[in-house]
Amino acid sequence: xxxxxxxxxxxxxxxxxxxxxxxxxxxxxxxxxxxxxxxxxxxxxxxxxxxxxxxxxxxxxxxxx
Amino acid sequence: xxxxxxxxxxxxxxxxxxxxxxxxxxxxxxxxxxxxxxxxxxxxxxxxxxxxxxxxxxxxxxxxxxxxxxxxxxxxxxxxxxxxxxxxxxxxxxxxxxxxxxxxxxxxxxxxxxxxxxxxxxxxxxxxxxxxxxxxxxxxxxxxxxxxxxxxxxxxxxxxxxxxxxxxxxxxxxxxxxxxxxxxxxxxxxxxxxxxxxxxxxxxxxxxxxxxxxxxxxxxxxxxxxxxxxxxxxxxxxxxxxxxxxxxxxxxxxxxxxxxxxxxxxxxxxxxxxxxxxxxxxxxxxxxxxxxxxxxxxxxxxxxxxxxxxxxxxxxxxxxxxxxxxxxxxxxxxxxxxxxxxxxxxxxxxxxxxxxxxxxxxxxxxxxxxxxxxxxxxxxxxxxxxxxxxxxxxxxxxxxxxxxxxxxxxxxxxxxxxxxxxxxxxxxxxxxxxxxxxxxxxxxxxxxxxxxxxxxxxxxxxxxxxxx
Numbered sequence: 066x067x068x069x070x071x072x073x074x075x076x077x078x079x080x081x082x083x084x085x086x087x088x089x090x091x092x093x094x095x096x097x098x099x100x101x102x103x104x105x106x107x108x109x110x111x112x113x114x115x116x117x118x119x120x121x122x123x124x125x126x127x128x129x130x
Numbered sequence: 131x132x133x134x135x136x137x138x139x140x141x142x143x144x145x146x147x148x149x150x151x152x153x154x155x156x157x158x159x160x161x162x163x164x165x166x167x168x169x170x171x172x173x174x175x176x177x178x179x180x181x182x183x184x185x186x187x188x189x190x191x192x193x194x195x196x197x198x199x200x201x202x203x204x205x206x207x208x209x210x211x212x213x214x215x216x217x218x219x220x221x222x223x224x225x226x227x228x229x230x231x232x233x234x235x236x237x238x239x240x241x242x243x244x245x246x247x248x249x250x251x252x253x254x255x256x257x258x259x260x261x262x263x264x265x266x267x268x269x270x271x272x273x274x275x276x277x278x279x280x281x282x283x284x285x286x287x288x289x290x291x292x293x294x295x296x297x298x299x300x301x302x303x304x305x306x307x308x309x310x311x312x313x314x315x316x317x318x319x320x321x322x323x324x325x326x327x328x329x330x331x332x333x334x335x336x337x338x339x340x341x342x343x344x345x346x347x348x349x350x351x352x353x354x355x356x357x358x359x360x361x362x363x364x365x366x367x368x369x370x371x372x373x374x375x376x377x378x379x380x381x382x383x384x385x386x387x388x389x390x391x392x393x394x395x396x397x398x399x400x401x402x403x404x405x406x407x408x409x410x411x412x413x414x415x416x417x418x419x420x421x422x423x424x425x426x427x428x429x430x431x432x433x434x435x436x437x438x439x440x441x442x443x444x445x446x447x448x449x450x451x452x453x454x455x456x457x458x459x460x461x462x463x464x465x466x467x468x469x470x471x472x473x474x475x476x477x478x479x480x481x482x483x484x485x486x487x488x489x490x491x492x493x494x495x496x497x498x499x500x501x502x503x504x505x506x507x508x509x510x511x512x513x514x515x516x517x518x519x520x521x522x523x524x525x526x527x528x529x530x531x532x533x534x535x536x537x538x539x540x541x542x543x544x545x546x547x548x549x550x551x552x553x554x555x556x557x558x559x560x561x562x563x564x565x566x567x568x569x570x571x572x573x574x575x576x577x578x579x580x581x582x583x584x585x586x587x588x589x590x591x592x593x594x595x596x597x598x
Contacts, residue, residue, distance in 0.1 A: 069477055069479075073477075074476075074477040077476065077477050077479070078473075078476045078477060081454075081476050082454075083454070083457050083473075083476055089473060090477075092470065092526075092528060093473055093476075093477045094477075095528060095531070096471075096474050096530075096531035097442070097446065097474050097477060097478060097531075099442075100439045100442040100446075100478075101439075101443075101482070102439070103435050103436055103438060103439025103440075103442075104436060104440055104482070104485070106433075106436060107436055107440070107485065107489050108482065108485055109485075111488050111489060111492075115488050115489075115491065115492070116488060117484070117487040117488050117490065117491075118491075119490070119491030119492070120487075120491040120494060120548070121491075122491065123492075123495045123498070124326075124327070124328070124494060124548055124573045125373070128502070128572050128573070129502075130392070130503060130504070
């Protein structure tokens, strides 16, 4: 997963309906870039049948020392 | 009995009122006196409701005189972060946008404390919409740290940390989405409990991120947090994420020894790049726990940087979604930093957000496996003590997000995993700034954290230190 470029961010915010200028798009790219890079090792690797609700199942499972 | 009732702990003052050793009016007046003295220096309160508080205190005293005790916190005056809906009261959420918003409902957590007998002192300052870790607020000014007023309190529960530390309120509700209870607890030298996701209802609490938001108390001691948690925890038809698990006797847990418990110290991440003072206090805290009978072992945790990144993806998107309407209609009414951070969420693809959400289960399972041999993990809340207000006033500058990420790097993984964490005052730097450590537990095992925290507080006096 690569960080979005300012140009891509500009297009995305236009689609969302809250357009930003190039300066803000550049700032956003710098702000969220590290999150994309930090998550890169996980992105695209998850099993097909995994869904968000799995978190609640793990959370409620009994964990003994 | 302390000459100044406001200096008592929540548990002690509640008992003193119930046993008629102190009246609610005496206690409330004592808090109001301290508020009058400290508020000009701290800016901790959003609203001070002195007359109404004294009227409520008199009513509580009159009821008690007739033998009517409304609950375990009868007549105890409290103030909370200004994001808990309280019917008929303005709830600003630290914002200009909601400056005049009058709640028509009362949040479940707050109602449960009212049902226990508490009375309202006013409301506490916070970071705008709870979206920031420092305590700055573009609309209402920064809140100041009572131990060093040119330093930050941490946020977003800035007023809660400051007011509890200065003994203006016995305890305060905060909220923790990325560290917003633990950061002020650490910087201000108070005890703060970030609860398990689902332990306390979020109904009527201003949302920031529905997958990460948690409600919890800041107070002077682990025992006080235990008392409050026991009153607030449990299922709620108004919030189906509040789980219907039994509510343990948290107060009883605080009286248990920690002899024979095993506490894990991470081998990496939480011990990397620490300020020298924080590192020293971590070592001293571990030494105290060892003296109290705990076994200390090293634990190798999964890559916490990935958790931090996943947390940022989830938080940014969910916050932007909550705020979309105002981002369209009133962007100029946000402070620069909050607007900047909300805009970040507009640029994260839905697939990335959902991948971060889908990974939570496996990530929690991997963490649980790594800590299977320990009862809790200990780690610093933040790598540094409180910076100054001036040096951390980064606004919407290009490096603002990196400053924020550095401050919250030890708290965000815990929010992503939904785990409970108790921040406890653990020492002071040479310069007199408080430093807190966090005890991280298993899902829904707040009792274990409160047990360890209380044992630590029986052996130390950091939580008893009152700012001058």
